[in-house]
Each structure stands twice: as C-alpha cells, then as structure tokens.
Amino acid sequence: MQLHVVAFAGFISIVLSQSQYDVIAQAVDKTFDLVDFNPKDGHVQYQELSMGFDYIDTNDDGVLSFEEYIKVTNSEPIQRDIFNHYDTNKDGVLQKTEYVDTPFRAMDHNGDSVVTRHDYVNFYTNMVYHIVQQQQLQHGQFGR
Numbered sequence: 001m002q003l004h005v006v007a008f009a010g011f012i013s014i015v016l017s018q019s020q021y022d023v024i025a026q027a028v029d030k031t032f033d034l035v036d037f038n039p040k041d042g043h044v045q046y047q048e049l050s051m052g053f054d055y056i057d058t059n060d061d062g063v064l065s066f067e068e069y070i071k072v073t074n075s076e077p078i079q080r081d082i083f084n085h086y087d088t089n090k091d092g093v094l095q096k097t098e099y100v101d102t103p104f105r106a107m108d109h110n111g112d113s114v115v116t117r118h119d120y121v122n123f124y125t126n127m128v129y130h131i132v133q134q135q136q137l138q139h140g141q142f143g144r
Contacts, residue, residue: 025125063093
C-alpha cells in the first residue's frame with residue numbers, strides 16, 4: 001500500500017510539473033508575437049531581439065539594470081531569478097551578449113540568423129521551467 005501511495009504521489013508530481021510546463025509554454029508563446037514585429041513573419045531575427053534590448057535600455061548606457069528590466073516584465077519574484085540567470089558574469093547588469101547574443105545563438109540551431117516560433121517557445125519555456133523548479137526546491141515546494 002505504501003508503495004502505491006509513493007507511486008501516486010510521484011505521478012501527481014509529474015502531472016503538476018507537466019501542467020506547470022504547459023502554463024509556462026502558453027505564456028512564452030504569447031511573448032513571441034511581441035518579439036516578432038519587424039517584419040511580423042512568424043520568425044524572430046537577431047535584429048528584433050537587439051531592438052528589444054535597446055528599447056528596454058532607457059538610459060542608453062548599453063546595459064540593462066534590474067530596474068530597467070523589471071519595468072517591461074513584471075514584478076513577479078521569479079523575474080529576479082530570470083534576470084540573474086541571464087547575468088552570467090554576475091556583475092548585476094545585463095550586457096547585450098548575455099540577454100540577446102547568447103540566447104539567440106542557442107535558439108538558432110542551423111545558424112541562419114532566424115529563430116522559429118517552436119525554437120523560441122521551447123528555449124524560453126525550458127529556461128523558465130528550470131528556474132521555477134529551482135525555486136520550488138529551494139523553498140521545499142517541489143511538486144505542489
């Protein structure tokens with residue numbers, strides 16, 4: 001009986017995790033349309049992500065502070081973790097290489113400087129899902 005309870009709890013955790021993944025994927029999919037704007041062709045080009053970075057960089061210093069970043073995202077606690085994930089050199093600001101170049105190269109599998117909706121959604125969903133799982137593990141909430 002105890003084995004069945006453990007197996008059921010594991011199954012519920014997997015279902016909740018899949019449900020959470022699907023919710024994240026739907027949210028990320030909606031952001032694709034905001035990024036794919038010039039031209040609105042169902043693909044994201046490097047220039048579109050770069051222009052987004054420049055738009056967020058309101059003081060034109062070539063980096064994104066957390067304050068600039070949070071103005072265009074939202075105030076959810078996860079945004080700090082996402083910001084920190086991008087900030088690979090841990091200097092407290094995001095360079096274009098961290099926020100645009102590195103993710104774009106990771107999404108552009110064939111090197112044609114174009115990212116499909118599928119690749120965009122897959123990349124960012126996996127990134128956010130991984131961050132959410134880390135948060136849950138740190139707070140003892142995994143699978144809830």
